[in-house]
Amino acid sequence: MLKICTRAFLSLLVLLSFFAQAQRRTEPCATMEMDSLLRLRNPSEGSLDEFERDLQRKMVQIKARMASGKGAAEIITIPIVVHVIHSGEAIGTGRNISQAQVQAQIETLNEDFRRRVNTNGFNSDSRGADIEIEFCLAQFNPQGQRMAEPGIDRVNGNRTNWARNDIEGSLKPTTSWDPNKYYNIWVLDFAAQDDNLLGYAQFPSNSNLSGIPGSGGAASTDGVVINYANFGNAQKGNFSLLRAPYNLGRTLTHETGHWLGLRHIWGDSNCGDDFCADTPSQASESRGCQKGRMSCGTANMVENYMDYSDDACFNIFTRDQKTRMRAVMEVSPRRSSLLTSNVCGQLVVGRPTPNFEAENRVVLLGAQVKFTDLSTNFPTAWQWEFEGGDPAVATEQNPTVTYRTAGKFKVTLTVSNASGASTPLTKTQYIEVVNAGLCATVTNFTGTGTVIRQSTGTGYVSGQNSRRTQAVAELFPNTLGYTNLRGASLKFGVAKAARGNETEAVVRVKVWNARGFQGGPGSELTTKEVPLRRILDDVRNNRATTVVFDQNIDLSRQNNLSFLIGIELDYVAGDTVALTTTLNGESLNATSWERNSSGNWDRYIVRTGLNVAHNITAQVGMKASVQIQASAQFINPGEAVTLQARGASVINWSPSEGLSATLGPQVIARPSRTLTYLVKGTGSDVCLDSASATIYVRNVQILSNETLPEKDFAISPNPTDGVADVSFTNGLRGKVTLRLRSITGQEVWRGEFEKTSDLFRQSINVRTYPAGSYFIDLQLGDFVDRKRLVKY
Template sequence: MKLLLLKILILSTFILLAIIPSIAQQQVNRCATMEMDSLLRKKYPQLGSLIDFELELQSKVKEIELQRQSGRTTAAVITIPVIVHIIHNGEAIGQGRNISAAQVQSQLDVLNEDFRRRAGSRGYNTDSRGADIEIEFCLAAFNPQGIAMAEKGIDRRQGSRAAFTKEQMDGEVKPLTVWDPNRYYNIWVADFTGSAQNLLGYAQFPSKSGLGGMPEDGGPASTDGVVIKYTAFGSKDKGSFPVLQAPYDLGRTLTHETGHWLGLRHIWGDGNCATDYVDDTPTQQSESRGCQKGRVSCGTANMVENYMDYSDDACSNIFTRGQKTRMLAVMEISPRRRELISSNVCGNAIVEAPIPNFRVDKQQVLRGGKVTFTDLSANLPTQWQWTFEGGNPSTSTSQNPVVTYDTPGKFNVTLVATNSIGSSAPLVRTDYIEVLEAGLCNSITNFKGTATVLKETSPATGYITGHNSRKDQAKAEYFGNNLGYENVSGTSIRFGYAYAAEGSATESTVTVVVWNARGLQSSPGQILEQKEIPLRTILQDVAQNRETKISFDRNVPVGGYPFFIGVVLNYDKKDSVAIVSNQNGQSSQITAWERNSQGVWQTYSISRGINVAHAITANVGMNESVQVGASTLFTDAGQPVTLNARGAGLFTWTPATTLSSSLGAQVIAYPTQTTTYTVTGTGTDLCNPEASITVFVRNPTAVEPNPIERNLIISPNPTEGQLQFALSNSIRGNVEISLYNFIGQKVAGVKEQKTTAEYVKTIDLGSVAAGIYIVEFQLNGWKVMRKIVKI
């Protein structure tokens, strides 16, 4: 079962997983994961989401497993450099919170014993599933400036107070004290207070995104590492350390949190018989306390000795082979974890010039986009000289510069790094940054594969992607927005099923919503926009096997961050709809979400064990599009309806026959039958210059079609000055021709009579400046609007 679920995990950027000290084993709040992750995303929206991280991780896990089966793996031991930030309150070294170097060394010894499954240590076990992780930890010998440390691996800092909340640790202490997480495994040892008073430790989960887009003074890089309470850091087996408190006095808190830091979840999967996405750890109902050997739950004997359970320190002694594979996969694909392998700060001396290296948050950007460069050079450089072909700035001496690219093309990047030994040879990466010429306006979708309408099977009373027996409240599709589009102008949703209860189709609607992606665990968060779509429109589109196109009332700002588009499901009127999806397994990412009847958002992969994408397309752009909205979608014949347009400078409306005006951002419509109004915008650089909206009329009256719409010929267009109007029909009467510029000013016009069937009129526009104009032709109240170009 776990193997089937391996592809469906969505992990938080921040996993703060707590072990709670309590002599009496009392139950208290153990985990701050959801609270802290939500706060982090609100503070740093640049984080976006890591919902595709697990799929890449599991792909790497399978690759490692296949290599192991074929005997192509080597037993190379990875060494990770450690820096321990001891946050004290002025105590003497070795007293209270200012723990001794011996206590630090005792903890490092336990960490290595546990990760190497060393014989004769508490970290050894005879379980056939047990594994030597082949990861070791060393105390850093050099600080970030390349200076040898008096106390290896120890950074003593006097805090502003004796104890800290989690928020103070992440918001104040960690950003001010963190060492480059590309070179050091940061461990903070401190005391907790407030709601964290009974907390032993928490970890930050490995990131896939690195430093991309993050501010220099905050974000995941500035908080990356683990925090351990000083009373649980170290081992009484290695010396006399009075501050240690049983039963967490053998150093296993850091082993547990380091497991999280390397990508492991709690063995019980943080749920009732849930999965930790490791195949050889048995499923169990909940966390273990004390040392419940022989405990059975979820039909299996629980591995209470696993370091990722909540058992006492003396009880814990095993990582499994599956957990090892997962941690080694993280060391390959997570940027900051991967870079630690080449860090040499545990050596005896820096004896060579730097070896230049760097990474970027993205190599492909839209025109005008920003790229964040992160230095990864070895041998602790102290100076940097960057050259950015095509970039602004073109050169930089910052360690981690941010560069803007305004010109399309492919560009080189050069780095020279310098330390006290000397300067490196230039590292030149050719055509490294690609700036896109197109793409300022785009339509993006996750849907590919076979169009399917997924029905429930037990009970078969509804649709997985729509109204169903579970009474799901909403369905949503995640858009990663990797190219950083600023707004969403509209969407297209392909519905595969629609049903209107008797008598309800007349004025029933379906609510289409845009959410940001800053909810709990990167779920849909705040509603950015919503629009009511007539059910009858969806019914017609389903009957014609076409998608339903929706233009929002405004350009929805998403600020370059991920977002969701979906529908809210209402069960009151007994109507129902279902969105088309692809078939299970045809999606390469996890993008489909649903909100259950209790209002909790989950991915389909978690809630239903399937991986699909909805047939939803987002119309996105860096520029605005013309938008249209109406005061009501349903009205009686002849009643006024206010139409509003946004996103351009000049607006032209059609059909003009039932409008108060054919120009302007706001017009009044008096429809006598169901009418689709189209507005066209000019005057600005638009992604989409046109939008439409349909107003449905109750008890419509017959309306004569516009008798001049098809017969009027205006030529030549474009014109150098002479513009001819030709119309052949039986109507006689007043003719008025008006020419408007892009801001709605009338610049030319004529009034006369049409007295015969054939009408021809030429207007001289020689005195009119070159540009785009709107010409309005009226005959006895009938109107036609056309766009012309004067050259």
């Protein structure tokens, strides 16, 4: 069956900003291990359908140009800088490879991409294509100085080899040259744990396209990494350190294909789709040079650069692969900006030309926007003017600006060098600041809730399993720039407790920043222990478990507003929890992460091939919220617990039972039975003004499921033919959430109300609903209950 290239390519660019590991000598299908898909949902921008229509038009234009022959003269030239990472060796020795070896590699890259006749890379197959992309070694460094060794940046890394975490976390960010002007290639020696790794690449970012958020792959890590013993061509010189059979320079060709948006020819799965119609399906990667290999009902194209064959076997890119790479060069912002870099030609003496882009163009009131200078001809000074921004002017090359007023604002940039100043460039209504949604809930979950069982072994993908997964998490890109994280709701689909362990067992809900390997979990920001008994009750009643963190998480201090929320998994015999996810393929964003038994994070799509989102909702805002911290959750009757409230200037506590006071940010509680204390804050502008904490008291009879007492929650009349009143009385105050569910548990109505006195009463109109049985769920802080309602 032919694969549909255009539609599938759209899917690829929906999955843009992958990090893809290319080739391994021993481990099959290792490409996705480095996958870091960063295409994330941004509700403020266009729909996915709009994006697909835009891209379809671009693909049609490119194919039309190719068919007419008008595209034949459009040779694209991409400037390269090779960062040679060594440990003090003399040039041409060991890891500090020679200039000749670098030049031989770039010659090979050009031969492969230009389909040179009479070279080792030529294939006469009619599907073969001259990609019409060439690569040049940069002549000038970022300061505009001519380089003694064109395109080579030698870096003494003061170590012999590098682990991937160190490459991504420290080496790349400190040595990268502007990826808008240079194709960055790092050549180094991988650490022992990656000794079989040849290289990996970062896929292109599409952050400026309609329907795609501005937060694509990180600029500081953009490029490819190649093992120094596989960089170069043994047929072009006496490069004794090159390791056969990967010694003819095809690792860089393969990785550059990834860098320009290509996937592996076998689609990273059995008879998978690599998104091009003219590459035949195959069951898996090829090894050696298996010419004549048959799988998936067809002869495999083992010579394709995007397979895993030996270097000597590779010799073809196809026409549809060409279309894809050419489209990326037109639509991907950092890729397209390379076309005007001008660092390979003669240095032009003259004034620079200004250009810039914003990381996000639609932000919330109070959010920060990072600007990137894209000016050409080597400016040495920058003069920015930000209408509505703070600061209003700046002289940095890449400033960060805060917008505190709603509206649409212009940005002006003037650049200069020794030859003089440019004409100012003004982009009108460039930044839009919206004064809505300053307090919100965000989620990646849309679709059908499910719990996916482990395909091999036992357990659940999003919970305990035979792979001994240590943690699972959901990535929130936070493209609108929310600065505060208050809490989260997590929908568990499975919860079981070992006999006798449900009393004080806890599940740890955690938050991480997104500054880890490939934008995954980095430093832990907070941990909240949730009693397993609460989760058990929530699962029984088909509701999410709501967690309020002990204190506000200030996301603006993380240098990266993205964050992850998830759970840490313990392995106690009989205990099992698993989060609900979408069905596989319902989520296109690959926001789900897991930490394996060795403690390494990676995406589900890498480890399991699943593209899902966890059913987790984050409570975020541009303002803080009231939060509460308890010094203990489980106590003996009468023991002291310190309760600390934050986020408001005036604090009220309820109920008064067991409390040392009912006013003030800190009180002492000595409850004799399990109680939930509610705190309400006033006098401050906050997102949410109340929070609660349940103190579990041992050795006393616990109220059934920690719900409201039966007598306090009433529905009248019941049965009803139209309107029913929900009422209860107690000393708590705060937001009350009512949900009407069908007999199958589906939510058909929800309302949120404020309880300001002891008595709460609210009418629910069910007149338009079919006759039958329903459930009404009531929630006030951590108090929850459910009653049956009959409509006749």
